[in-house]
Amino acid sequence: MITPTIGPIIETHDLGRDFRVRDGLRRRTVVAVDRLSIRVEPGEAVGYIGANGAGKSTTIKLLTGILMPTRGTVATCGLRPMADRRRLAREVGVVFGQRTQLWWDLPVRDSLRLLASIHALGRVAERERTDELVERLELAEFLGTPVRQLSLGQRMRAEVAAALLHSPRLVILDEPTIGLDVLSKQRLREFLIAERSRHGTTLLLTTHDMGDVERLCDRILLVDRGSLVYDGTLAGLSRTVGAERVLVVDLAEPTPDLADVPDTRHLGSEAGGMRQRLAFDPESTTAARVLASLSDRAELVDLAVEEPEIEEIVRRIYASRR
Amino acid sequence: MADLAAYRAVLASRIRAQRSYRTSFVLDLASSLLVGFVELAEVWVVFHAVTELGGLDLAAVVLVFGLADLAFSLADLSFGHCDTLPTYLRAGTLDVFYLRPQPLLLQLITSDISLRRLARAVVGAAALGVGLAVNDVAWSLASVALIVLALVSGIATFAAMFVWAAGAQFYLIDGAEATNAFVYGGRYAATQPASVWSRPLVVVFGFFFPMAFTAYLPVVTLLGLPGPEWMPTWLGWCAPVAALWAWVLALLTWRAGVRHYQGGGG
Numbered sequence: 001m002i003t004p005t006i007g008p009i010i011e012t013h014d015l016g017r018d019f020r021v022r023d024g025l026r027r028r029t030v031v032a033v034d035r036l037s038i039r040v041e042p043g044e045a046v047g048y049i050g051a052n053g054a055g056k057s058t059t060i061k062l063l064t065g066i067l068m069p070t071r072g073t074v075a076t077c078g079l080r081p082m083a084d085r086r087r088l089a090r091e092v093g094v095v096f097g098q099r100t101q102l103w104w105d106l107p108v109r110d111s112l113r114l115l116a117s118i119h120a121l122g123r124v125a126e127r128e129r130t131d132e133l134v135e136r137l138e139l140a141e142f143l144g145t146p147v148r149q150l151s152l153g154q155r156m157r158a159e160v161a162a163a164l165l166h167s168p169r170l171v172i173l174d175e176p177t178i179g180l181d182v183l184s185k186q187r188l189r190e191f192l193i194a195e196r197s198r199h200g201t202t203l204l205l206t207t208h209d210m211g212d213v214e215r216l217c218d219r220i221l222l223v224d225r226g227s228l229v230y231d232g233t234l235a236g237l238s239r240t241v242g243a244e245r246v247l248v249v250d251l252a253e254p255t256p257d258l259a260d261v262p263d264t265r266h267l268g269s270e271a272g273g274m275r276q277r278l279a280f281d282p283e284s285t286t287a288a289r290v291l292a293s294l295s296d297r298a299e300l301v302d303l304a305v306e307e308p309e310i311e312e313i314v315r316r317i318y319a320s321r322r
Numbered sequence: 323m324a325d326l327a328a329y330r331a332v333l334a335s336r337i338r339a340q341r342s343y344r345t346s347f348v349l350d351l352a353s354s355l356l357v358g359f360v361e362l363a364e365v366w367v368v369f370h371a372v373t374e375l376g377g378l379d380l381a382a383v384v385l386v387f388g389l390a391d392l393a394f395s396l397a398d399l400s401f402g403h404c405d406t407l408p409t410y411l412r413a414g415t416l417d418v419f420y421l422r423p424q425p426l427l428l429q430l431i432t433s434d435i436s437l438r439r440l441a442r443a444v445v446g447a448a449a450l451g452v453g454l455a456v457n458d459v460a461w462s463l464a465s466v467a468l469i470v471l472a473l474v475s476g477i478a479t480f481a482a483m484f485v486w487a488a489g490a491q492f493y494l495i496d497g498a499e500a501t502n503a504f505v506y507g508g509r510y511a512a513t514q515p516a517s518v519w520s521r522p523l524v525v526v527f528g529f530f531f532p533m534a535f536t537a538y539l540p541v542v543t544l545l546g547l548p549g550p551e552w553m554p555t556w557l558g559w560c561a562p563v564a565a566l567w568a569w570v571l572a573l574l575t576w577r578a579g580v581r582h583y584q585g586g587g588g
Binding site for chain 1: 325327328330331332335339413414415417418420421422423424425581583
C-alpha cells in the first residue's frame with residue numbers, strides 16, 4: 001500500500017485550463033478555469049458550486065488527470081494527476097450524476113465484482129467492503145438486477161457503491177442527487193455522512209441542491225467564470241449576500257397585509273390575505289421570533305419556511321461582481 | 323499481473339453477456355459467415371473473366387485472400403472494438419476509463435469482444451487452407467516460418483490500423499467514416515494482388531499503411547513468383563518490419579490523440 005500523504009488532499013496553484021473551440025471558421029480560446037488556488041485538507045467536506053459553465057466539471061477533470069492543465073499546478077492526494085493517473089485512480093472515487101461506470105447489461109453484483117478485479121482488491125477486502133456497501137446503501141434487493149432495469153434512485157446508489165468500492169481517500173461527486181426524489185436524496189446524504197465519519201473520507205461535491213450543501217458540506221467554494229470567488233462556510237456565504245429566508249403563513253381568515261412585523265419585509269399576499277409571505281434575515285431574527293409576533297396579529301393555520309435557493313445566492317454574488 | 327485478471331474478468335463478462343442472447347448471437351454468427359463467403363465469391367467472379375490477375379492465378383489469389391482475411395478477422399476480433407471510441411467520446415464514457423488504474427488503450431481494447439467475428443476468421447482460415455493446398459508450395463522449415471511470420475505480422479498490422487483509427491478519432495468529429503476508408507479499404511486492398519494497384523494506392527497501402535506486407539508480398543515470396551518491379555521478392559520476409567512501423571504510427575497517433583482530448587460531455 002502507498003502510505004497516505006500527510007499534506008493536503010487537494011492543492012492547486014494558479015490552475016488554469018483553456019479550450020480551443022471552433023467558432024465558424026475562426027478558432028478562439030475559451031478560458032474554462034483560471035487562477036484557481038485551493039487547498040483541501042484530509043477529512044474535509046467541500047461543496048464546489050457555481051452556475052452551469054462556471055468551470056466545475058473542468059476542475060474535476062483537472063483534479064483526476066482527465067485533462068491536462070494549461071497553466072499552474074495541481075496535486076491530488078499528493079500526486080500529479082496526469083503523470084500519476086493510474087496510482088491516483090486507487091486513491092480517488094468519482095461519481096458522475098449523468099454518466100455511468102457500471103455495465104448496463106450486467107447485474108449490479110457483477111459490476112461490483114468487475115470493479116473489484118479492476119482495482120485488484122483482495123478476496124477478503126472485496127467481500128468486506130461489498131457487504132458494507134450493500135448493507136449501508138441498501139443494495140440487497142436489486143443486487144441481481146441488470147443495471148439497465150434499475151430506477152434512477154437505485155442506479156445512483158449502485159454508482160456510489162461502484163465509486164467507493166476501493167475505499168478511496170477522496171470522493172468526488174458531480175451532481176450526485178440530480179433527478180432523485182426526496183427520500184433517495186436523504187438516504188444518499190445519510191450514507192455519505194456515515195462514510196465520512198467512519199473512514200475519514202474527504203468529499204468534494206458539485207451540486208445545485210441547497211440541501212446537499214447544508215447537510216453535507218462544512219465548506220463552500222464558489223466559482224464564477226472559472227475563478228474562485230468565495231471560500232468559507234455556507235452561513236458566511238448567506239451573510240455576504242444577505243440571503244433572506246421567507247416565511248409563508250396560511251391564516252384562518254382574510255387579513256390585511258402584515259407589514260408591521262418587526263425585522264421582516266412583507267413580500268405579498270394571496271387569497272385576499274389568507275396566505276402571506278414575509279422575508280426575514282436569519283442574522284437579525286429567528287423564525288420563532290417572527291412567528292411569535294405573527295400570532296399576536298392573526299390566527300395561523302399552516303406555515304412553511306423557504307430557504308434561499310443556491311442559484312439565488314450564486315446569482316447575487318455574480319451580480320455584485322459585474 | 324493483477325491487471326491481467328482485470329482485463330480477463332471484463333472480457334469474460336462480455337462473452338457471457340453475448341452468449342446469453344442465444345438467438346441473436348447465432349444470427350450474428352450466420353450473417354458474418356455469409357458476408358465472408360460473399361467476399362470470397364467475389365474473387366471467383368473476377369477469375370471468370372480473367373485467368374491471371376497481377377501475375378497471380380486464381381489459386382495464388384485465394385491464398386492471398388485467405389492470409390489477409392484470417393489476419394484481419396483475428397485482429398478485428400481482438401482490436402476491432404476500438405472503433406466504438408467515438409461513442410465513448412460522445413457519451414463521456416472514456417472519462418470513466420481515466421478513473422481506473424489501467425492504461426487507457428488496454429482498457430479500450432479489452433472493454434468488449436465480438437465473438438461473431440469468429441465466423442469471419444473461419445472463412446479466412448478455410449481460404450488459407452484451400453490456398454495452401456492448391457498451390458505448389460515448396461514445403462520446408464523456411465516456408466512454414468514465412469507463413470507463420472506473415473500471419474502474426476498481418477494480425478499485428480491490422481490491429482495497429484484499429485489503434486491508429488481510434489487515435490485519429492480524438493481529432494475528428496464523426497471521423498469514423500474517414501478512418502474506416504483506410505481500415506476497411508486497407509483490408510480490401512490486402513486481399514488483392516498489390517501489383518494491380520494504382521500508384522496512389524501503392525503509396526498509401528504499400529508503404530504508409532503496409533497492407534501489401536500482410537499477404538501479397540509473403541505469398542509472392544512463398545510461391546517464388548516474379549513480383550512487380552518496385553518490390554524485390556525477398557520483401558515478403560519484411561512483414562514484421564511493416565508491422566513494427568504500423569505500430570509506431572498507431573501509438574504515436576494514439577498518444578497525440580489522448581493529449582488532444584478535451585474531456586467528454588458537460
